[in-house]
Amino acid sequence: MVPYGRQSIDDADIQAVTDVLRSDYLTQGPAVPAFEERVARHVGARYGVAVNSATSALHIACLALGVGPGDRVWTSPVTFVASSNCALYCGATVDFVDIDPRTYNMSVERLAEMLERAQAEGTLPKVVIPVHLAGQSCDMAAIAELAKRYSFAVIEDASHAIGGNYQGRPVGDCRYSDVTVFSFHPVKIITTAEGGLATTNRDDLAAGMRLGRSHGITRDPAEMRSVPDGPWYYEQITLGFNYRMTEMQAALGLSQMDRLHQFISTRRHLAAAYDGRLASLALTTPWQDPSTESAWHLYVIRLDDPDRHRATFEALRTAGIGVNLHYMPVYLQPFYRDMGFQPGHCPEAERYYARAISIPLFATLGERDFDLVVDAVSAAVGG
Numbered sequence: 188m189v190p191y192g193r194q195s196i197d198d199a200d201i202q203a204v205t206d207v208l209r210s211d212y213l214t215q216g217p218a219v220p221a222f223e224e225r226v227a228r229h230v231g232a233r234y235g236v237a238v239n240s241a242t243s244a245l246h247i248a249c250l251a252l253g254v255g256p257g258d259r260v261w262t263s264p265v266t267f268v269a270s271s272n273c274a275l276y277c278g279a280t281v282d283f284v285d286i287d288p289r290t291y292n293m294s295v296e297r298l299a300e301m302l303e304r305a306q307a308e309g310t311l312p313k314v315v316i317p318v319h320l321a322g323q324s325c326d327m328a329a330i331a332e333l334a335k336r337y338s339f340a341v342i343e344d345a346s347h348a349i350g351g352n353y354q355g356r357p358v359g360d361c362r363y364s365d366v367t368v369f370s371f372h373p374v375k376i377i378t379t380a381e382g383g384l385a386t387t388n389r390d391d392l393a394a395g396m397r398l399g400r401s402h403g404i405t406r407d408p409a410e411m412r413s414v415p416d417g418p419w420y421y422e423q424i425t426l427g428f429n430y431r432m433t434e435m436q437a438a439l440g441l442s443q444m445d446r447l448h449q450f451i452s453t454r455r456h457l458a459a460a461y462d463g464r465l466a467s468l469a470l471t472t473p474w475q476d477p478s479t480e481s482a483w484h485l486y487v488i489r490l491d492d493p494d495r496h497r498a499t500f501e502a503l504r505t506a507g508i509g510v511n512l513h514y515m516p517v518y519l520q521p522f523y524r525d526m527g528f529q530p531g532h533c534p535e536a537e538r539y540y541a542r543a544i545s546i547p548l549f550a551t552l553g554e555r556d557f558d559l560v561v562d563a564v565s566a567a568v569g570g
């Protein structure tokens with residue numbers, strides 16, 4: 188089976204991890220801050236806070252922004268469940284903004300409509316979480332304008348998008364948001380096995396997220412309520428978690444950062460090759476907004492005929508192509524239906540779900556497997 192995504196681990200990665208294993212620190216050593224610094228510098232943000240997953244990063248970002256019971260958080264329905272679960276962890280309620288039929292990202296028009304209605308009803312969100320699906324940035328300038336007008340905070344879920352650009356600048360610089368979150372799960376662009384990182388330009392949010400990641404404990408006298416009793420002294424000043432990244436993960440991440448550029452250029456090259464080879468089939472290849480350069484985490488084809496969706500998907504799996512579907516609208520999950528969400532809530536997201544298939548795309552996808560995918564898709568979909 189050709190998988191839809193997989194990691195690329197080289198000898199330098201293995202060396203970096205084994206070096207840490209032979210060193211003094213397996214956790215809370217120098218590799219984590221070095222990785223944070225590296226990613227933050229790469230994307231052009233002031234701070235990076237590394238954690239054990241993007242899910243944890245989303246959670247501590249919500250907490251640092253003060254999300255709690257009675258608050259509302261909005262995100263895209265076409266995403267992994269973590270983009271919306273993070274709000275539920277904080278006791279907030281969630282709602283979903285329907286997608287743009289071209290980019291499959293949160294639609295700015297739908298967002299504007301929902302905000303206008305929410306303002307009239309007194310139900311404005313505290314935080315909106317746009318998701319850069321497949322690695323293509325949302326229209327962040329437009330979202331930031333709405334954020335200013337309606338006073339909500341913005342967390343970019345860039346789990347798919349490290350290495351991508353928006354308006355010629357790296358995703359993660361937080362020029363149009365409060366926090367950006369990356370994932371380093373093995374199917375994503377770079378990996379730390381499990382792992383995530385939040386970037387921000389705000390001192391208060393960096394400090395808040397650091398507290399959230401490590402029990403709410405501080406060793407910084409400036410943050411303490413009392414004068415330290417002695418050099419051993421620390422204070423727990425809020426309720427946090429243990430979401431720390433290990434030194435091995437950070438060392439792997441640092442080593443993977445050396446090849447980020449190479450990973451992206453290979454993915455971009457493969458995506459362009461798919462665009463060409465699949466152009467005449469009864470499907471839509473991924474449309475790219477000219478203000479973005481995708482990191483190409485996913486290559487999503489959209490079939491013209493939803494009636495052939497399941498059969499096409501199954502034919503590809505039978506042909507040894509590890510296709511996938513990213514994603515069923517989150518609110519259709521049973522856990523969300525129990526909250527009262529119904530089919531029809533986001534019609535564009537449901538139209539997308541009835542037609543979308545992710546085909547294999549990763550940095551080590553070889554020419555032979557690429558041809559195998561193209562032939563199988565051509566045979567399964569037809570012209």
Ligand SMILES: *Cc1c(COP(=O)(O)O)cnc(C)c1O
Nearest residue numbers: 240241242267269346370372382
């Ligand atoms: C992978 C992913 C996450 C969660 O990432 P983890 O690091 O596995 O916790 C969140 N949001 C999106 C859009 C993702 O694809």
